[in-house]
Amino acid sequence: MKALKERIITDGVAIGTEIVKVDSFLNHQIDVELLDEIGREFASRFEGCGITKILTVEASGIAIACMAARNMGNIPVLFAKKTSPSTMTEEFYGAEVKSFTKGTTSVVRVSKKYLNKNDKVLILDDFLAHGEAAIGMAELVGQAGAELAGVGAVIEKQFQGGGKRLREKGYRVESLAVIESISDGKINFLY
Amino acid sequence: MKALKERIITDGVAIGTEIVKVDSFLNHQIDVELLDEIGREFASRFEGCGITKILTVEASGIAIACMAARNMGNIPVLFAKKTSPSTMTEEFYGAEVKSFTKGTTSVVRVSKKYLNKNDKVLILDDFLAHGEAAIGMAELVGQAGAELAGVGAVIEKQFQGGGKRLREKGYRVESLAVIESISDGKINFLY
Numbered sequence: 001m002k003a004l005k006e007r008i009i010t011d012g013v014a015i016g017t018e019i020v021k022v023d024s025f026l027n028h029q030i031d032v033e034l035l036d037e038i039g040r041e042f043a044s045r046f047e048g049c050g051i052t053k054i055l056t057v058e059a060s061g062i063a064i065a066c067m068a069a070r071n072m073g074n075i076p077v078l079f080a081k082k083t084s085p086s087t088m089t090e091e092f093y094g095a096e097v098k099s100f101t102k103g104t105t106s107v108v109r110v111s112k113k114y115l116n117k118n119d120k121v122l123i124l125d126d127f128l129a130h131g132e133a134a135i136g137m138a139e140l141v142g143q144a145g146a147e148l149a150g151v152g153a154v155i156e157k158q159f160q161g162g163g164k165r166l167r168e169k170g171y172r173v174e175s176l177a178v179i180e181s182i183s184d185g186k187i188n189f190l191y
Numbered sequence: 192m193k194a195l196k197e198r199i200i201t202d203g204v205a206i207g208t209e210i211v212k213v214d215s216f217l218n219h220q221i222d223v224e225l226l227d228e229i230g231r232e233f234a235s236r237f238e239g240c241g242i243t244k245i246l247t248v249e250a251s252g253i254a255i256a257c258m259a260a261r262n263m264g265n266i267p268v269l270f271a272k273k274t275s276p277s278t279m280t281e282e283f284y285g286a287e288v289k290s291f292t293k294g295t296t297s298v299v300r301v302s303k304k305y306l307n308k309n310d311k312v313l314i315l316d317d318f319l320a321h322g323e324a325a326i327g328m329a330e331l332v333g334q335a336g337a338e339l340a341g342v343g344a345v346i347e348k349q350f351q352g353g354g355k356r357l358r359e360k361g362y363r364v365e366s367l368a369v370i371e372s373i374s375d376g377k378i379n380f381l382y
Contacts, residue, residue: 075223
């Protein structure tokens with residue numbers, strides 16, 4: 001996606017060989033116009049798939065999922081929670097997710113009420129790095145007996161292998177920008 | 192806001208005398224169509240105020256802020272973070288926020304890069320309960336030397352006093368639904 005790639009080139013900040021910071025438009029400050037375009041792109045790629053629900057994980061995925069849902073006939077968004085709030089009293093599906101950036105493991109949860117075997121689910125997130133979050137969310141979809149339509153990532157860091165892992169599991173993966181490597185402060189794109 | 196109040200009556204769940212669960216459309220599963228209407232309502236209430244940025248806090252506030260921003264000429268959304276991610280390397284403004292629901296205190300942070308004295312800020316959130324989150328965010332606005340245009344809440348729980356606290360500080364507060372009390376599983380609205 002041209003506008004996204006250009007924006008990463010202009011505003012993304014490479015840190016070391018692993019991290020691309022896109023805090024200025026994606027995961028701290030949010031450019032809603034760009035996100036609407038991103039949402040339209042996901043809608044177009046998954047058109048005709050009969051998707052009934054978008055699943056994401058708090059926090060950065062929420063804006064992306066909402067903008068995509070708007071462009072997919074206002075289907076519901078469900079965001080998995082990383083902590084168990086005192087108001088989450090009913091039964092839930094849960095899966096462990098390791099964060100390589102933070103060096104922590106957390107459990108992502110969704111209430112059983114909002115995911116069931118009639119759902120056809122699109123998983124969306126800001127980054128696809130090692131694939132841990134997407135695999136955890138796919139596990140939630142599996143626990144619910146729902147169907148997984150695919151995984152969409154705004155930015156895939158190909159060199160961290162998550163895309164390969166997901167595709168090897170047979171999942172359809174759509175990434176709007178794919179980064180091959182980061183070196184000497186430069187972000188090298190596959191596309 | 193009629194559609195919102197009706198939705199709370201239909202789908203909101205009263206727990207004890209303090210908590211209203213709106214997980215089915217606002218803070219776990221998200222009804223983007225209703226949120227777009229909520230966004231339009233905030234846009235209309237703060238029309239002509241010259242707002243340059245919407246400030247919210249992760250996670251539930253993000254969807255609301257994005258939908259409002261779309262209806263306010265695509266102004267940027269900035270969401271305060273509750274944890275300090277390893278990618279937040281630059282300087283930030285920070286304020287302590289107590290959560291009565293979770294019984295914890297956290298620090299909300301925004302990068303100094305994205306809030307400055309030329310900003311006129313609208314603070315948005317899902318709930319206005321004791322007012323802690325809004326007061327914390329107003330503190331961030333103050334630290335940046337920016338101007339606070341007002342605070343918008345989707346649901347105000349009047350009996351927890353946050354709205355009163357904010358209004359006493361001289362802030363303009365706009366709540367789309369106001370709950371007076373919760374008793375015997377019934378939600379009693381002021382409007």
